[in-house]
Amino acid sequence: MQIMLDNLKRTYGSLHAVDGISLFIPSNTMYGIIGKSGAGKSTLVRLISLLERPDEGEVFFDDVRVDNLDKDGLIQRRRRIGMIFQNFNLFSSRNAEQNIAYPLEINGVAKAEIKERVARLLKLVGLEGRGKAPISTLSGGQKQRVAIARALATNPDILFCDEATSALDPQTTHSILSLLKEIQRKMSLTVVMITHQMEVVRDACDQVAVLNDGKVVEQGLVTDIFAHPNSEVTKEFLSHLVAFEExxxxxxxxxxxxxxxxxxxxxxxxxxxxxxxxxxxxxxxxxxxxxxxxxxxxxxxxxxxxxxxxxxxxxxxxxxxxxxxxxxxxxxxxx
Missing domain, CATH: 3.30.70.260 (ACT domain)
Structure with a gap:
């Protein structure tokens, strides 16, 4: 699923959170969107994932405009979008497999199919045999694996990761990024990583867009950006790089x-x-x-x-x- 953004704008009072952003995100890729706090990342991902409508501009999925869908159309389209968050957003009252099953339950999927799909997803994220585990007994990395499985439950064609590793230690971050890359390859997903960590871009992404003050200041292949950064924002990110593992x-x-x-x-x-x-x-x-x-x-x-x-x-x-x-x-x- 390729994504095209055409001159997106979103303001809150006098704040231009997203100020004329145009991007092309190819299908079947890991795409990074990086910026400091206040750069417009969170607003942009809400626009791309159809949680908000832009004030101006257009959003296209595979050449089909989606930002102007009616209420029912938006609901149907959002069901094919997976979201992973920094703080996991899991139900503490449900165990691991019940959390994964939740989006399938509200979509009316048959119980037998839910059971089969949840078991398959637990195996995919490396939690086979941990389905009955209460959320409170899981580590941060295991919780994020449950959140990833839940995001994949409805077979999305786009997966958004909003600061998905920011709450994790370096070693766990490395393992989660490796898992996301493996899932992307297996499922041919378009994965959009929203982050303030250049290490995430380096270790996981194929292409990247750098945001500052609601605008894209630089975009391209990650290897090109690292080898020849043009904007001062990118150079500053590169100057503070640390290793997750090596x-x-x-x-x-x-x-x-x-x-x-x-x-x-x-x-x-x-x-x-x-x-x-x-x-x-x-x-x-x-x-x-x-x-x-x-x-x-x-x-x-x-x-x-x-x-x-x-x-x-x-x-x-x-x-x-x-x-x-x-x-x-x-x-x-x-x-």
Whole structure:
């Protein structure tokens, strides 16, 4: 199920929560929407998931406009949308399997079919044999697995994850993201991840849109965004990345100072002795203040924070050589 947003706007009084957003979300993909608090993420997901109507603009699912459906049409369309939330939103009075069964019950599905589907979903999310467990006895990760199974109960074609891992510890987050990726592949779902964590985008998503002040400031393949970020918001997100599991994914700092330049290496360039070659050719010296390599999808993206010493002519030559060798060079703004 592909999603297209055309110039969506939503205001609350004087607040432009969503201010002219247009996006194309391909079918059968993991798509990230990232932004800081107040960027417009929550409002945007409410518009896409048909919980609110936009003031202006249009929402299309597979080229069919859906934001203008009547009440009955909206109810039918929402039944094919799954939602996962940060705080699980489970019924404490029901056990695991009863929580999963709830949307099937209100849709009037036969009891025998409910039982069969719930058992299949418990196995899918790794909770086989835990169906009778009271919600209070489950860990945070297990609760989120129940919430995922419940979201999948009605066989949705779109799954929204609204800060679905924000309440979890790093290891549990890693396992939930792996589970979501596996489910997406098995069910050919369109999964939209709404988050303020760039680690979620890095470890789970194929494409991403970066929001700021109700607008999209950057969008594209995750590998492209990590290798060549354009907006200051994206660069700030990347500068605060941490690892969920592998310590080698973190930046190693040798200095408290940031460095005058940020260098970004992509793919094969991460294994090349590029700086030593350019130092010999141009006569400059590189002072590396921090560096690290992380896996983004199936690609390695390297980042270095450096100072470059030499004459202005030598530095310009070195920077040009770096760019010719496929390295993205960002000069830090001086205040």
């Amino acid at each position: 310590p080698t994914d973190q930046m190693v700092h040798w200095s408290k100072k940031h460095g005058a330049y940020t260098l970004r290496f992509r793919g094969g360039t991460t294994d090349q002795p590029i700086l030593s070659k350019i130092s010999r050719q141009s006569g400059v010296d590189f002072n590396i203040r921090a560096g690290g390599v992380q896996n983004v999808g199936d690609m390695e993206i390297g980042t270095m924070l450096v100072d470059i010493s030499g004459s202005e002519e030598e530095k310009a030559k070195a920077i040009e050589s770096l760019r010719q060798m496929g390295v993205v060079v960002e000069e830090e703004e001086t205040v």
